[in-house]
């Protein structure tokens with residue numbers, strides 16, 4: 664039996680913004696292979712290219728140079744309709760800004776990605792309602808976005824990203840600025856999706872959240888800086904009592920700043 668291709672494969676990926684003196688490489692030769700079912704957290708200083716990378720992975724933006732294979736197929740040159748179709752079938756995107764539609768109720772926002780699935784309105788609302796219940800928002804279904812707190816708004820945005828059961832979830836700081844209760848609900852849901860075999864790529868500035876990940880990547884200046892496989896153990900709650908720096912387990916860290924090609928080879932998880 665032939666092995667399925669990696670879900671995501673990047674080779675020498677570059678993204679250039681601006682021209683002439685203002686030219687800037689937000690991604691500067693990314694090499695990355697992601698296998699189905701990985702839970703990856705991406706960290707790195709502001710401006711290092713995390714959101715740019717997620718936008719390209721989510722087919723919302725196009726690279727300037729290099730290869731992007733999704734399920735073994737080069738997708739960079741696909742037209743916008745084909746990209747939109749792949750997105751609606753396969754990819755759930757949680758944006759850094761919430762992006763809820765202000766004139767739609769909470770439940771209509773969540774049901775929106777189901778519009779083109781050929782489902783009846785009743786079925787779409789039922790699916791949206793079930794998803795909102797997962798995020799403890801069943802009493803807020805008919806609120807308007809402006810009536811929600813920041814944490815509730817972000818939970819609605821995540822419910823919307825997940826309602827059509829995407830196999831790849833891209834999340835850009837999904838718990839940024841949230842209280843620990845909301846963070847916990849979101850991380851538990853992402854963790855559950857991971858356990859069900861979905862691939863999750865999450866940008867975060869919070870080192871604690873890496874405990875949910877199977878692999879932790881740090882970026883610097885548009886490239887991968889470190890790439891670490893994590894042992895598979897049950898993550899602690901988001902708000903453990905122990906101090907931030909106190910690690911309970913060791914990371915297995917790959918050598919820093921290796922040649923790019925070496926990092927692109929798929930690695931096996933430790934049992």
Ligand SMILES: Nc1ncnc2c1ncn2[C@@H]1O[C@H](COP(=O)(O)OP(=O)(O)OP(=O)(O)O)[C@@H](O)[C@H]1O
Pocket residue numbers: 680681687688689707708709710711712713714715716
């Ligand atoms: N549309 C754009 N036009 C010009 N430059 C851009 C554009 N989008 C991003 N950049 C630049 O690309 C670089 C990477 O930006 P990006 O948003 O990917 O950073 P980030 O790692 O997500 O940062 P943060 O942690 O602050 O969200 C930055 O220097 C940014 O100014």
Ligand SMILES: [Mg+2]
Pocket residue numbers: 713714715759835
């Ligand atoms: Mg960003």
